[in-house]
Amino acid sequence: MLNKFENSSPRQIIEAMAEGMRRQGEGCTDRHLKLLGFSQAHLDLYGDAAREMAMAKAEPISKVRVPARRAA
Numbered sequence: 686m687l688n689k690f691e692n693s694s695p696r697q698i699i700e701a702m703a704e705g706m707r708r709q710g711e712g713c714t715d716r717h718l719k720l721l722g723f724s725q726a727h728l729d730l731y732g733d734a735a736r737e738m739a740m741a742k743a744e745p746i747s748k749v750r751v752p753a754r755r756a757a
Contacts, residue, residue, distance in 0.1 A: 689722045690722065690724075690727065695730075695731060698723075698727055698735075699731045699734045699735045699738060700735075700738065701721075702718060702727065702728075702731055702732070702735035702739075703735040703736075703738035703739040703742065704739075705717070705718055705721045706718070706735060706736065706739040707739045718732075
């Protein structure tokens with residue numbers, strides 16, 4: 686199987702892994718990331734940095750309350 690990250694820098698791998706984590710959302714596992722093409726070695730080397738990046742880039746969900754008279 687061809688490693689799609691073969692010619693990628695560590696930074697590119699971390700960014701791609703963080704994006705994969707963000708897209709998968711809560712409950713993302715090693716299995717999900719392996720399906721995206723990351724090897725166990727990638728997960729071991731870059732998983733913590735990618736997790737930190739994904740958390741830093743995560744946008745908090747905020748609900749805006751609009752009075753009923755203005756919502757219509």
